[in-house]
Amino acid sequence: MGTLLKLNQVSIDFNTRQGPLRAVHHINLEIGTGEIVCLVGESGSGKTITSLSIMRLTDYEGAVISSGELMFDGHNLASLSQKEMQELRGKRIGMIFQNPMNALDPLFTIESQLVDSILTHRRVTKPEARKLALELLQKVGITEPEMRLKQYPFELSGGMLQRVMIAIALSCDPELLIADEPTTALDVTIQMQILQLIRELKDTLGMSVLLITHDFGVAIEMADRIAVMYAGAIVEQGPARKLITAPEHPYTQGLIRSVQSYHSHSEGLYTIPGSIPPLQELPTGCRFHPRCAFASERCRQEEPVLALTREQHQVACWNTAEAGQAFAEYATHKETAAPINNLAALPAEDDLLVDIQQVTKTFPLRGSLFRRSKKAVHAVDNVSLRIYRRETLGLVGESGCGKTTLGRLLVQLEKPTAGTITFDGQDVSSLSDREWKELRRRMQVVFQDPAGSMNERWRISEVIAEPLHVHIDLNEQDRMARVKETMKLVGLNPDWHTKYPHELSGGQLQRVCIARAIILKPSFILLDEAVSALDISIQSQIVNLLKDLQRELGLTYLFITHGLDVVRYISDRIGVMYLGKLMELAPAEELFTRPAHHYTRALLDANPSMDPDHHAQSSISDIELPSPIHLPTGCRFHTRCPAATERCRTEQPELREIRDRHWAACHHPL
Amino acid sequence: MFEYLLKRLSVSLLVVLGSMTIVFIIVNVLPGDIAQMLLGDTISTEKANELSSNLGLDRPLAVQYWDYITDVLQGNLGSSYVNQSSVQHTLLINLPSTIELTLTSSLIAVIVGILMGIAAAVYRDSWIDSVIRIISLFGVCTPTFWIGLLLIFVFSVHLHWFPAIGSGGLSHLVLPSVGLGLSGAGMLARLVRNSMLEVLHKPFVRTLRAKGIRESTIIFKHMLRNAVIPAVTMAGMIIGEMLAGSVVTETVFSRQGIGKIIVDAINAKDIPMIQGAVLLTSVFYILINLLADISYMYIDPRIRKMLRPSTQ
Ligand code: SF4
Ligand code: SF4
Numbered sequence: 001m002g003t004l005l006k007l008n009q010v011s012i013d014f015n016t017r018q019g020p021l022r023a024v025h026h027i028n029l030e031i032g033t034g035e036i037v038c039l040v041g042e043s044g045s046g047k048t049i050t051s052l053s054i055m056r057l058t059d060y061e062g063a064v065i066s067s068g069e070l071m072f073d074g075h076n077l078a079s080l081s082q083k084e085m086q087e088l089r090g091k092r093i094g095m096i097f098q099n100p101m102n103a104l105d106p107l108f109t110i111e112s113q114l115v116d117s118i119l120t121h122r123r124v125t126k127p128e129a130r131k132l133a134l135e136l137l138q139k140v141g142i143t144e145p146e147m148r149l150k151q152y153p154f155e156l157s158g159g160m161l162q163r164v165m166i167a168i169a170l171s172c173d174p175e176l177l178i179a180d181e182p183t184t185a186l187d188v189t190i191q192m193q194i195l196q197l198i199r200e201l202k203d204t205l206g207m208s209v210l211l212i213t214h215d216f217g218v219a220i221e222m223a224d225r226i227a228v229m230y231a232g233a234i235v236e237q238g239p240a241r242k243l244i245t246a247p248e249h250p251y252t253q254g255l256i257r258s259v260q261s262y263h264s265h266s267e268g269l270y271t272i273p274g275s276i277p278p279l280q281e282l283p284t285g286c287r288f289h290p291r292c293a294f295a296s297e298r299c300r301q302e303e304p305v306l307a308l309t310r311e312q313h314q315v316a317c318w319n320t321a322e323a324g325q326a327f328a329e330y331a332t333h334k335e336t337a338a339p340i341n342n343l344a345a346l347p348a349e350d351d352l353l354v355d356i357q358q359v360t361k362t363f364p365l366r367g368s369l370f371r372r373s374k375k376a377v378h379a380v381d382n383v384s385l386r387i388y389r390r391e392t393l394g395l396v397g398e399s400g401c402g403k404t405t406l407g408r409l410l411v412q413l414e415k416p417t418a419g420t421i422t423f424d425g426q427d428v429s430s431l432s433d434r435e436w437k438e439l440r441r442r443m444q445v446v447f448q449d450p451a452g453s454m455n456e457r458w459r460i461s462e463v464i465a466e467p468l469h470v471h472i473d474l475n476e477q478d479r480m481a482r483v484k485e486t487m488k489l490v491g492l493n494p495d496w497h498t499k500y501p502h503e504l505s506g507g508q509l510q511r512v513c514i515a516r517a518i519i520l521k522p523s524f525i526l527l528d529e530a531v532s533a534l535d536i537s538i539q540s541q542i543v544n545l546l547k548d549l550q551r552e553l554g555l556t557y558l559f560i561t562h563g564l565d566v567v568r569y570i571s572d573r574i575g576v577m578y579l580g581k582l583m584e585l586a587p588a589e590e591l592f593t594r595p596a597h598h599y600t601r602a603l604l605d606a607n608p609s610m611d612p613d614h615h616a617q618s619s620i621s622d623i624e625l626p627s628p629i630h631l632p633t634g635c636r637f638h639t640r641c642p643a644a645t646e647r648c649r650t651e652q653p654e655l656r657e658i659r660d661r662h663w664a665a666c667h668h669p670l
Numbered sequence: 671m672f673e674y675l676l677k678r679l680s681v682s683l684l685v686v687l688g689s690m691t692i693v694f695i696i697v698n699v700l701p702g703d704i705a706q707m708l709l710g711d712t713i714s715t716e717k718a719n720e721l722s723s724n725l726g727l728d729r730p731l732a733v734q735y736w737d738y739i740t741d742v743l744q745g746n747l748g749s750s751y752v753n754q755s756s757v758q759h760t761l762l763i764n765l766p767s768t769i770e771l772t773l774t775s776s777l778i779a780v781i782v783g784i785l786m787g788i789a790a791a792v793y794r795d796s797w798i799d800s801v802i803r804i805i806s807l808f809g810v811c812t813p814t815f816w817i818g819l820l821l822i823f824v825f826s827v828h829l830h831w832f833p834a835i836g837s838g839g840l841s842h843l844v845l846p847s848v849g850l851g852l853s854g855a856g857m858l859a860r861l862v863r864n865s866m867l868e869v870l871h872k873p874f875v876r877t878l879r880a881k882g883i884r885e886s887t888i889i890f891k892h893m894l895r896n897a898v899i900p901a902v903t904m905a906g907m908i909i910g911e912m913l914a915g916s917v918v919t920e921t922v923f924s925r926q927g928i929g930k931i932i933v934d935a936i937n938a939k940d941i942p943m944i945q946g947a948v949l950l951t952s953v954f955y956i957l958i959n960l961l962a963d964i965s966y967m968y969i970d971p972r973i974r975k976m977l978r979p980s981t982q
Contacts, residue, residue: 057879082885090882097873097880105874105892107971117881152971168881 004175004208005031005054010068010078012046012053014279021279023049023063027234028306029227031176036202036209038219038240041229042255042535043506044276047212050229051180054210055095056085073175091121094169098181100161104153110137110164111149114171121172136167141197157625159190166197173205180212187398187625188562192606192616195221214535216259217608220244221616225312228252231277231287234306238313241612246327248309248320250292253327258540259610262565264334268547269540269569275505276535286318294319294326353524353556354387354410359419361405365629377628379405381580382419384655389523392550392557394571394588396564396603400628401577403560407526410558411445412436423524441471444517448529450509454501454516460487461497464515471520482519489552490515491545507538511545518549524556532563543570564607568592573661576600579628579636582655586662596664598641635667643668678963682956689952690742690945694735697941742949748942750935757946761928765950768927771916774847776909779854783908784894784901786855787862791897792889794867802859809856814915818849818922846923850915854908861904865897872896899970906962910955 007029013020024046031037041047052058053065056077070077072093077085089095097103104113114133118124124132130149137145140163153161162182169177179198183191199222202209213219219226220240227237228249236249247253254272261270274291277283286304289295298318306314317323360383362376380402387393395403408414410421412428421428423439431439444467447453454463464483468474474482484494490511501509510530517525527546531539543566549555561567567574567588574591576584576599584597595601608616626632626639635653638644647667655665729737741748747757790802809817825831825845832845869875870893878888917929924930928947935943967973 055880057876060876060879086882086884088882089880095877095880097877099873102873103877105878105896107895107969108892109971116883120882120884154972165877168877 002033003030004033004035004073005029005210006069006071007050007054008069008071010050010053010070011066012049012058012063013066014063020064020066022066022282023232023279024053025232026068026305027229029234029237031208031210033175033208034202034206035224036199036211036222038211038213038223038226039229040213040216040219040226042214042276042537044231044279045229046232047214047229048180051095051178051210051212054176054178055089055093056080056082087121090117090169090174091172092174093176093178094172094174095178095180096162096165096169096182099185100158100165101153101185103165104161106153108152109149110151110153110156114149114164114168117168117171132171133167136171137164139170139201140164140167141193142167158186159193162186162190162194163197166194166201170201170205174207176208176210177202178210178212181214182211183218184214188564189398189602189606191218192608196617198222215608216244216255216536217610217616220610220612221608228255231282232279233287233316235288235317236313236315237306238310242310242313244610244612245331246324248313248315248324248327249288249317250294250319250323251288253323253330254291255536256610257327257330258536259565260334261540262569263610268544271540271544272537275507275538286316294323351389352386353389353424354385354558355420355422356383356385356387356406356410357420357422359383359406359409359416359421361402361409361414362417378580378631379628380409380416383577383580383582384419385575385582385585387524387556387558389556390550390554391572392559392570394567394574395558395560395577396562396567396574397577398562398603398625400579400625402580403577404528406577407445407528407558407560411440411443411526437471441467441520442522443524443526444520444522445526445528446510446513446517446530448533450506450513451501453513454509456501458501459497460492460499460501460504460512463501463512464497464519467516467520483515486515486519489518489549491541505538507534507541510534510538510542514542514545514549518553518555521553523554524558526558526560528560529562530559531566532561539566546570564603576603579626579631581636581665583637583666584662584664585655586659586664590659590662594659594662594670596658596662596669597637597666598643598670599637601670602640635665675964678960682960685956686949686952687739690739690949691735693945693948694738697944698731698734738945747946747949750943751940752935752938752943757942760931760943761946761950764927764931767925768913768916768920768929770843771846771850771919771925771927772909772912774843775850775912775915775919776854776905778847778851779858779908779912780905782851783855783858784862784898786859787866787897787901788889788894790859790863791866791870794863799863802863806856806859809852809854810860812853814850814853815918815922817852818846818919821845821849822923842923842925846916846919846925849922850912850919853915854912857908858901858904862897862901865900866893869893869896895969899966902962902966902969906959909958909962913951913954913958 007027009026009028010024011022011026012024014023027050029037029039039047039050049058049061049063052061053063054070054077058065059082065078068078111130111133114136115126115129118129118132119126122129133149134145137148142148142160142163148156148160156164177198182198183194186194195218198209211219211222223240225238226240226243227234228251229235230251236243236247236252243252244256247256251272254270257270258272272291277287277290283290285301286292286295286299289299292299296319302318304316304318306316309315309320359380361380362378364376383406385393395406397403405414409416415429423443426435426439428436428439461480461483464486465479468479468482483497487494487497492508492511492515496504501512504512531542534542546557547570550557559567559570571588574586574588575582576591576597578599584591584595584600586596591600592604595604605617626636632639634650635641635644635648638648641648645668651667653665653667655663657663658669747761749756750760786802786806790799793799822845826833833842875888875893878892916927917932919925920927920929921933928951931943932947935947
């Protein structure tokens with residue numbers, strides 16, 4: 001296998017007002033012909049800017065390749081002019097990006113964007129290009145390709161758009177495809193379809209793929225080789241399988257243990273302490289040393305470089321022997337530890353806190369001037385759900401399933417179209433404003449985007465103290481004492497109370513949001529994708545914090561997310577939603593080990609695992625999610641269900657208890 | 671789409687009616703006896719009363735209003751108090767010259783504004799950007815009459831390149847159009863620069879580069895089209911501004927046109943003429959905005975399809 005691309009000692013700097021800022025430092029990376037290499041790293045690791053540098057798109061992002069060579073088939077890409085690069089881009093190297101929803105020009109049709117790309121690099125006539133465009137759409141598995149060609153980007157779903165992006169990237173048979181987080185913005189069942197497509201196309205076209213991802217699960221699914229980046233440097237790289245089973249760099253080990261501990265049910269998730277340093281404040285010596293359990297004096301002084309430790313496997317660490325040993329011990333211990341699966345350990349179902357009864361929420365579509373539209377989006381359709389005191393109820397589902405709307409209904413951010421919601425015996429919709437305000441003290445919310453949910457001009461102490469102003473009167477001193485006490489509780493240094501939000505990292509900001517939520521000592525917290533945007537090493541810290549707080553303060557959680565691993569770990573029971581309907585409700589372990597609904601099965605199958613022997617798969621057909629305006633008759637899932645029968649198409653299944661505390665809405669449960 | 675247009679049109683008609691009413695109220699509650707003013711102070715009250723009844727000014731306001739509206743609906747704008755000539759006729763004769771000025775100044779505003787905006791965005795933070803910023807600031811902040819006087823001073827009094835005042839051929843049009851167009855160009859340039867910069871950071875621009883599309887194509891075909899969407903609504907407003915600005919500019923340059931008619935009519939308290947001219951301008955103003963909305967739909971497929979009855 002020949003080498004197609006070789007990055008040799010490449011460094012990339014951002015041009016800032018204070019001078020150049022090193023984003024990527026002396027990295028070496030090789031991609032062979034027909035190989036899939038995954039670049040794995042958390043945010044701020046420099047993986048995206050590395051991928052842009054190969055296309056020399058860094059020039060447009062205020063960054064420069066300050067040293068090193070990028071050898072692509074005998075040319076040093078770093079020394080080509082933009083003009084020469086233009087010839088290469090889209091022709092020999094194709095690229096797809098993270099969010100397909102905004103990666104295409106909204107004002108041009110799919111056809112025109114495909115044809116442009118073909119005509120730029122191929123000597124064909126316009127009609128020929130049109131024919132090629134159609135063939136390309138067929139090749140990437142788009143349904144009704146003729147119609148799609150005439151459509152505009154906003155008319156296609158995310159999954160379809162990513163297929164279009166792939167079609168564009170492949171339009172000139174490139175030798176290298178760079179995919180920067182291609183599935184991060186997509187739902188898990190769609191993610192699997194896209195990954196499968198990339199792999200199939202790679203095999204048939206014989207191209208190489210550089211896949212950038214933050215998700216080890218995706219990397220294991222796809223990669224021949226994996227390179228792990230941390231704070232601008234590659235710390236470890238080697239053949240995928242060995243890298244996962246026997247990582248030698250403490251950072252890689254930490255990440256893998258974090259991910260795996262979601263499945264282990266040990267007391268608390270494994271976490272890497274601290275957070276990724278900002279580029280301006282890189283530590284001396286090994287850039288990981290402030291967070292490393294094996295750090296020695298040498299690590300603080302001298303920077304380790306990548307060195308071969310075993311066949312094709314390079315690590316940048318001074319203490320690989322020790323670290324490798326420790327991981328081996330962990331691995332054997334893990335094998336022997338049996339997973340717990342104990343229904344008796346669940347919280348008692350006698351102390352009802354939240355009772356959602358037959359709640360429906362429809363959003364009417366705006367009609368025209370002359371006739372009222374009868375159409376409506378059925379966001380939540382006749383859902384009944386009970387949450388018991390001190391339990392965590394997880395709610396999962398893909399985008400548009402109604403999980404977020406259900407949460408908003410619960411805290412009265414939205415009024416139900418039908419049905420009742422009772423909180424601690426009180427019907428929330430019948431409360432007066434004063435009674436509701438009183439009740440609201442006891443139900444708090446934490447959202448996904450911590451920075452967006454606070455006023456950036458307020459000090460941390462003001463952000464956290466905000467509910468105190470609204471709900472109770474305290475004098476300045478007592479309030480400050482309460483704030484500091486709460487900060488300690490969520491693991492924030494109380495001396496930071498004078499800081500502003502922009503001075504904190506994402507993980508710290510989420511702690512601030514949690515502090516704000518618990519300062520009034522609520523009994524219930526709605527966590528809406530509260531940890532979804534966080535890097536894995538930070539995510540596990542926050543999940544641990546949430547668990548600790550629950551124990552200490554006797555909290556009840558409704559945990560809404562699309563992340564299957566997290567929800568399994570944190571929840572006592574889990575509800576699965578699909579197109580506004582509750583499809584399945586079961587204790588967490590039961591749901592994951594013995595799913596009864598075909599949709600749940602499909603979700604679990606599509607979830608990339610950390611097991612290199614187990615491949616995630618897409619067990620449902622490639623059909624897109626139906627629109628919530630034109631819902632399928634009968635079972636909502638029948639258009640995609642592999643077990644659908646005639647009955648499923650006509651008769652809507654009711655939610656019924658099929659096993660002990662295991663409910664499913666399916667005519668033919670698994 | 672058709673429904674939307676119908677809706678917009680009916681709203682527009684209401685606006686026209688509204689502006690007619692407001693003008694009617696304003697000119698009719700002006701202090702002083704109109705007939706007396708028309709005839710001058712030396713004339714006796716009887717004479718004035720006679721004129722009042724001739725002109726129908728002694729009838730109740732509601733009746734006058736009703737007559738006025740029905741007349742307009744029948745296409746009759748009345749006749750001037752000053753020289754009995756037909757208002758329609760006077761307006762029609764003077765209309766072309768105002769349209770001419772509005773069009774040329776709008777053209778200057780749009781072309782110069784968009785080009786300056788693009789240049790400023792492409793060469794952002796360079797001297798080109800700074801120069802353009804100063805020009806736009808000047809255009810936006812300086813009153814049009816002052817720019818007009820300045821232009822007359824420099825280009826006709828000193829350089830003798832163009833005639834200072836009056837109407838006539840193309841040469842008479844240059845200074846007024848430039849003077850008027852500059853303020854619009856300034857506004858547009860700032861808007862286009864900002865929206866170009868916003869588009870520059872849109873992920874789809876990165877995709878286009880990754881496809882190997884030429885930078886000039888990216889700028890002029892893709893970025894510009896996305897960037898002008900907010901500018902189109904603004905352009906509608908700007909053309910309206912140009913129309914309004916021509917009132918002042920026509921006076922400064924002593925040009926023939928609706929603007930001059932309005933000023934003269936106000937001075938002479940020639941109510942039918944004022945009403946007619948204002949009606950005409952508001953109709954134009956509304957038409958222009960309607961046009962802007964339609965072109966907006968044409969450029970942005972998202973809006974176009976939203977308005978089309980769902981086919982699903
Ligand atoms: S070099 Fe030292 S600090 Fe860095 S990862 Fe290895 S042991 Fe840890
Ligand atoms: S009811 Fe039918 S279509 Fe729905 S999940 Fe069960 S088997 Fe599939």
